[in-house]
Amino acid sequence: PSSAGNDATPPIEFVLIGGTDRDALHDPRSCLIGGGWTIESDRSEPLTVGAVDLPAHSCRIVNPTLPDKPAYDMLYIYVVDGKVIESATQIRAQLLASALIGKKNTPVYYLRFLRPVDQSDQAKNGAPEDLRRFAGTMWQELALTK
Numbered sequence: 001p002s003s004a005g006n007d008a009t010p011p012i013e014f015v016l017i018g019g020t021d022r023d024a025l026h027d028p029r030s031c032l033i034g035g036g037w038t039i040e041s042d043r044s045e046p047l048t049v050g051a052v053d054l055p056a057h058s059c060r061i062v063n064p065t066l067p068d069k070p071a072y073d074m075l076y077i078y079v080v081d082g083k084v085i086e087s088a089t090q091i092r093a094q095l096l097a098s099a100l101i102g103k104k105n106t107p108v109y110y111l112r113f114l115r116p117v118d119q120s121d122q123a124k125n126g127a128p129e130d131l132r133r134f135a136g137t138m139w140q141e142l143a144l145t146k
Contacts, residue, residue: 009130010116014138017112020105028076028112036065044086047075049136055086056135060117071117073128075135079109079144109144111135 029039040060046053054077062071078085080094098106113135115128 009128010118012131012134013112013114014134015110015112015114016142017110019108028074028110032061035063037061037063045075047077047132047135047139049139054084054139072114073117073131075113075131077111077135077139079107079111081106081108082145084145111138111142111144113138 029042032039038061040062042057042059045056045058047056048054056075056077058073058075060071060073062069078087078090080090081098085094094106113131115131
């Protein structure tokens with residue numbers, strides 16, 4: 001565990017949300033903004049796992065309404081029916097298409113990796129390497145794609 005005064009990296013939080021219908025997932029940006037967070041530099045940033053580049057998103061979130069104005073680096077990935085999907089709009093389109101053609105119970109997943117920004121991260125762009133390594137390892141262990 002990391003504690004004040006040592007050189008350990010900040011802890012990483014991992015959340016996996018899954019379901020089987022179009023109401024199971026939503027764009028995390030909607031929740032964050034609704035909760036008072038601002039999103040800085042939200043962008044596609046492929047996550048390299050082995051020889052594969054996964055379409056992932058990376059951003060920094062800050063909550064100016066809370067004491068100490070906490071900031072976090074976040075990396076997130078969507079999976080629909082065993083395929084990594086680039087955007088929330090594509091997820092909704094995939095699920096709607098599945099519903100229209102009668103394909104029920106399409107598995108959908110949202111993976112979020114989050115860690116507090118530390119002083120060494122302040123000037124950096126992109127997800128920190130420790131966050132990317134952890135996300136890559138979890139991705140391999142979960143094996144959510146076909």
